[in-house]
Amino acid sequence: MKLSIYRYDPDKDAKPYMKDYDVQLEHSDRMLLDALVKLKSMDDSVAFRRSCREGVCGSDAININGKNGLACITKVADLPEHVTLRPLPGMPVIRDLIVDMTQFFKQYESIKPYVVNHDAPPERERLQSPDEREELNGLYECILCACCSTSCPSFWWNPDKFVGPAGLLQAYRFIADTRDQETAARLDNLEDPYRLFRCHTIMNCVDVCPKNLNPTRAIGKIKELMVKRSV
Amino acid sequence: MTNRIVTGAHYGLRDWLAQRITAVIMAVYSVITVFVLLTSKPITYGVWRDLFAQGWMRVATLLFMASLAWHAWVGVRDILMDYIKPAGLRLALEVLVLLTIAAYAGWTIQILWR
Numbered sequence: 446m447k448l449s450i451y452r453y454d455p456d457k458d459a460k461p462y463m464k465d466y467d468v469q470l471e472h473s474d475r476m477l478l479d480a481l482v483k484l485k486s487m488d489d490s491v492a493f494r495r496s497c498r499e500g501v502c503g504s505d506a507i508n509i510n511g512k513n514g515l516a517c518i519t520k521v522a523d524l525p526e527h528v529t530l531r532p533l534p535g536m537p538v539i540r541d542l543i544v545d546m547t548q549f550f551k552q553y554e555s556i557k558p559y560v561v562n563h564d565a566p567p568e569r570e571r572l573q574s575p576d577e578r579e580e581l582n583g584l585y586e587c588i589l590c591a592c593c594s595t596s597c598p599s600f601w602w603n604p605d606k607f608v609g610p611a612g613l614l615q616a617y618r619f620i621a622d623t624r625d626q627e628t629a630a631r632l633d634n635l636e637d638p639y640r641l642f643r644c645h646t647i648m649n650c651v652d653v654c655p656k657n658l659n660p661t662r663a664i665g666k667i668k669e670l671m672v673k674r675s676v
Numbered sequence: 677m678t679n680r681i682v683t684g685a686h687y688g689l690r691d692w693l694a695q696r697i698t699a700v701i702m703a704v705y706s707v708i709t710v711f712v713l714l715t716s717k718p719i720t721y722g723v724w725r726d727l728f729a730q731g732w733m734r735v736a737t738l739l740f741m742a743s744l745a746w747h748a749w750v751g752v753r754d755i756l757m758d759y760i761k762p763a764g765l766r767l768a769l770e771v772l773v774l775l776t777i778a779a780y781a782g783w784t785i786q787i788l789w790r
Contacts, residue, residue, distance in 0.1 A: 598758075599758065602758045602759065603758070606681065606683050634684075636687070636688060636689055637683050637684055637686060637688055638687060639683045639685075640683050641688065642688035642689075642691070642692055643758070645754070668689070668692065671689045672689065
């Protein structure tokens with residue numbers, strides 16, 4: 446397998462450059478992450494994040510042949526012989542394939558990603574009906590890998606102001622939660638030309654999400670609720 | 677002054693909704709106009725003049741122009757917000773866009789009721 450890797454070490458390199466590698470895969474190397482781990486044994490200066498290696502932690506999100514995805518659940522068999530790997534687009538590069546996620550998590554924090562309930566906690570738990578719980582499906586599964594937000598041009602142009610698809614998916618996850626009491630404040634927080642309305646519904650987020658979630662639909666539902674409360 | 681990031685203008689929903697409603701108005705007008713013109717072949721100067729001599733067509737066209745103006749304003753402002761970073765330059769360009777759109781709207785009224 447031929448890998449072209451984006452290399453950049455700010456301490457040594459004046460500019461980023463692409464480096465080609467020939468990696469001999471064994472029969473057990475099924476996923477792109479396996480190839481990267483093999484590559485690391487050939488050249489230990491290559492830097493990338495990885496942790497759970499099964500699509501749960503979201504650490505190894507990279508740009509694979511121009512499309513964001515998780516290396517650990519991308520099958521080598523589904524890729525062409527020559528694969529180009531770059532860091533997630535639009536984020537400051539720390540080194541090689543590792544990006545600085547500060548801005549991404551700032552946006553995530555800005556939507557208050559937790560249930561806010563001012564009532565005294567019940568003896569056991571706050572209950573939901575099966576239908577109310579059903580609404581959270583397709584929302585809570587997000588692993589915050591940033592594949593979606595970093596494939597969104599609106600997030601590239603305004604990462605400091607636009608919440609981005611990942612943040613907005615989570616915003617709706619808490620707006621939709623019947624145990625949360627801050628719905629109005631959450632909608633107020635998002636009713637802004639930059640924070641929510643930078644989304645122009647191009648659906649790059651849906652195209653790349655490795656968990657097959659649909660941030661565009663969640664954003665649509667937030668807008669729907671805003672319309673509902675103002676007409 | 678440090679460059680603080682500020683958001684929270686609390687508008688956007690009305691424009692977003694307006695963009696969709698004006699799009700529907702323009703689509704309906706376009707379909708009706710194409711239908712009227714296709715059913716009155718050949719399209720001569722006379723056909724064109726008779727069509728626009730009717731009050732409903734003038735009002736419909738004015739409604740179309742108003743929709744186009746609002747739609748274009750929201751869309752162009754979105755582009756400026758995405759790509760023009762200095763606030764002063766953005767405001768200047770927004771004023772320019774508004775004046776241009778207002779001029780086109782005035783020109784449309786002049787053409788329709790000449």
